[in-house]
Amino acid sequence: MAVVNRTDVRSNELDTGVANDLAAGITNSSTGFGGIDGDEQWAAEIRRLADLRNATILAHNYQLPAIQDIADHVGDSLALSRVAAEAPEDTIVFCGVHFMAETAKILSPDKTVLIPDQRAGCSLADSITPEELQAWKDDHPGAVVVSYVNTTAAVKALTDICCTSSNAVDVVASIDPDRDVLFCPDQFLGAHVRRVTGRDNVHVWAGECHVHAGINGDELTEQARAHPDAELFVHPECGCATSALYLAGEGAFPEDRVKILSTGGMLDAARETRARQVLVATEVGMLYQLRNAAPHTDFQAVNDRASCKYMKMITPAALLRCLIDGADAVDVDPQTAARARQSVQRMIAIGQPGGGE
Numbered sequence: 001m002a003v004v005n006r007t008d009v010r011s012n013e014l015d016t017g018v019a020n021d022l023a024a025g026i027t028n029s030s031t032g033f034g035g036i037d038g039d040e041q042w043a044a045e046i047r048r049l050a051d052l053r054n055a056t057i058l059a060h061n062y063q064l065p066a067i068q069d070i071a072d073h074v075g076d077s078l079a080l081s082r083v084a085a086e087a088p089e090d091t092i093v094f095c096g097v098h099f100m101a102e103t104a105k106i107l108s109p110d111k112t113v114l115i116p117d118q119r120a121g122c123s124l125a126d127s128i129t130p131e132e133l134q135a136w137k138d139d140h141p142g143a144v145v146v147s148y149v150n151t152t153a154a155v156k157a158l159t160d161i162c163c164t165s166s167n168a169v170d171v172v173a174s175i176d177p178d179r180d181v182l183f184c185p186d187q188f189l190g191a192h193v194r195r196v197t198g199r200d201n202v203h204v205w206a207g208e209c210h211v212h213a214g215i216n217g218d219e220l221t222e223q224a225r226a227h228p229d230a231e232l233f234v235h236p237e238c239g240c241a242t243s244a245l246y247l248a249g250e251g252a253f254p255e256d257r258v259k260i261l262s263t264g265g266m267l268d269a270a271r272e273t274r275a276r277q278v279l280v281a282t283e284v285g286m287l288y289q290l291r292n293a294a295p296h297t298d299f300q301a302v303n304d305r306a307s308c309k310y311m312k313m314i315t316p317a318a319l320l321r322c323l324i325d326g327a328d329a330v331d332v333d334p335q336t337a338a339r340a341r342q343s344v345q346r347m348i349a350i351g352q353p354g355g356g357e
């Protein structure tokens with residue numbers, strides 16, 4: 001059950017009975033908070049509590065439909081971090097995974113940033129720790145560290161330049177060809193960058209996202225054969241789609257039917273496509289937006305098991321608890337944040353960084 005902290009919001013306004021009645025139904029287990037339906041009563045209470053807290057609610061594209069529908073803004077991680085920095089509200093509720101909320105905090109150090117469940121991690125971000133990165137750097141003195149945005153603030157602070165998959169090639173190409181590059185943590189994106197730049201001094205960390213496992217070359221080839229008229233949309237910023245990006249480049253799906261698109265581009269392409277069927281290589285949460293944007297097109301996941309369990313930890317119960325309790329607060333130590341901010345800002349200055357995952 002959630003602990004109602006009345007010091008966080010004005011008690012008489014919180015104490016309508018509705019919030020307390022709903023909060024009494026919240027359950028908590030290792031898979032997250034549950035016990036609450038994302039219905040109209042819940043939605044009205046979420047809006048009321050967000051107003052009381054002067055909070056804006058941001059939702060990543062891979063969130064559950066109820067969370068996307070209640071949010072003030074839906075988008076990818078960097079776009080949402082920018083929205084957070086410009087928002088007039090002083091509290092940001094970031095419905096996404098932890099590294100994304102950290103990035104929002106790095107770019108908005110003076111705001112209160114809350115995540116509805118801080119256990120919502122990321123297996124890709126977790127595949128390299130700051131200690132491992134420091135040891136790798138010590139083995140390659142003088143190398144330039146390039147990290148994908150799916151990394152913790154502590155890893156970003158040890159990074160020279162962050163990248164998204166949209167600008168990873170440009171970032172690496174901007175580095176003196178004689179200097180070694182340490183690329184982490186995504187091995188698929190790293191392999192893609194090595195192939196495109198032709199550089200053999202790019203060292204790639206062997207990390208990956210757990211959702212990757214479901215999208216492999218055989219599956220893509222089989223899908224291309226089974227759906228000869230379908231297009232393939234790949235969102236390059238999703239950790240789970242970087243393997244598809246790599247495999248599409250390897251020829252596992254006919255090149256003329258592959259579209260590598262940002263979220264906004266994917267929605268535009270969905271409205272414009274003449275294909276009756278589109279296969280989508282990304283986390284399955286994106287299908288909700290695509291089907292809303294183009295109800296007459298048949299959007300199918302390349303792999304319908306490509307669902308991120310961490311993203312789905314942001315449940316209606318978790319969001320309600322977050323707004324009642326003012327938890328979980330995301331804090332980044334100011335020195336780490338300052339160093340991490342530099343690597344993020346260098347990323348933004350190079351090429352087209354896209355929107356992050």
Ligand code: SF4
Binds near residue numbers: 121122123124150
């Ligand atoms: S889909 Fe993969 S990369 Fe994206 S948040 Fe989940 S675990 Fe991380």
